[in-house]
Amino acid sequence: MRSVSPSKRSSQSTPHVLPPRAAVAVGPRVLLRPPHAADGPELTRANRASARLHRGLVRPPRSGPEFARYLARARQPNAVCLLVCRRGDGAIAGAINISEIVRGVFQSAYLGYYAVARFAGQGLMTEALQLALGHAFGRLGLHRVEANIQPGNTPSIRLVRRAGFRREGYSPRYLKIAGRWRDHERWALLRESWRPARRGARRRGARRP
Numbered sequence: 001m002r003s004v005s006p007s008k009r010s011s012q013s014t015p016h017v018l019p020p021r022a023a024v025a026v027g028p029r030v031l032l033r034p035p036h037a038a039d040g041p042e043l044t045r046a047n048r049a050s051a052r053l054h055r056g057l058v059r060p061p062r063s064g065p066e067f068a069r070y071l072a073r074a075r076q077p078n079a080v081c082l083l084v085c086r087r088g089d090g091a092i093a094g095a096i097n098i099s100e101i102v103r104g105v106f107q108s109a110y111l112g113y114y115a116v117a118r119f120a121g122q123g124l125m126t127e128a129l130q131l132a133l134g135h136a137f138g139r140l141g142l143h144r145v146e147a148n149i150q151p152g153n154t155p156s157i158r159l160v161r162r163a164g165f166r167r168e169g170y171s172p173r174y175l176k177i178a179g180r181w182r183d184h185e186r187w188a189l190l191r192e193s194w195r196p197a198r199r200g201a202r203r204r205g206a207r208r209p
Ligand SMILES: CC(C)(COP(=O)(O)OP(=O)(O)OC[C@H]1O[C@@H](n2cnc3c(N)ncnc32)[C@H](O)[C@@H]1OP(=O)(O)O)[C@@H](O)C(=O)NCCC(=O)NCCS
Pocket: 053, 054, 057, 058, 112, 113, 114, 115, 116, 119, 120, 121, 122, 123, 124, 125, 126, 127, 147, 148, 149, 150, 153, 155, 156, 158, 159
């Protein structure tokens, strides 16, 4: 990923007017870019408005302190946090986190994601996931990405299935979300099994798998 220094990020007056170099991947309708401090109000407001969609599934930042923790996490070397932004107006439509990146013989990471409610169901996250996978398998050089999904989370299962993920297993009481240990299905995609969507997606700095 082409990095942008924090000082350059904070000197940008609005989160919506970003130079193209800030994006790590660009598709026909969305682009992926790292979060920066100025995104806090928009993202936390969007997440508060999406609480019903996210309930019991994900707990993204909804307040200033939570956003600060998210930003700190985004700056860790073993994580790549990306905002899904609509092209044109730059509105934040969702987020995708590539976390716990392990190198060496593993070259693997976890994938987390969520949509902003008012943009859900429009195909934007499907496009964004393709872009994120291009980044993960291309620029980041990963071999495997894993998504853990609750069995009843049909939209999420359909999303990863569409992207070519395979169900590898079932993990009882795997993650504690909203105060409860919840069973999860383990879905994963290997670089050599990934078939990038053909239409229109343009990836920055990605090597072909
Ligand atoms: C899972 C989640 C990210 C999916 O986001 P989404 O916005 O619904 O995803 P998309 O819009 O890309 O896809 C949803 C549907 O819209 C369809 N769609 C609508 N318009 C479309 C368009 N113009 N182009 C392509 N697809 C379109 C997709 O085909 C897809 O259909 P299907 O899944 O019914 O077959 C979202 O439901 C969410 O945030 N859930 C809560 C958080 C969560 O569960 N996170 C994952 C934890 S494991």
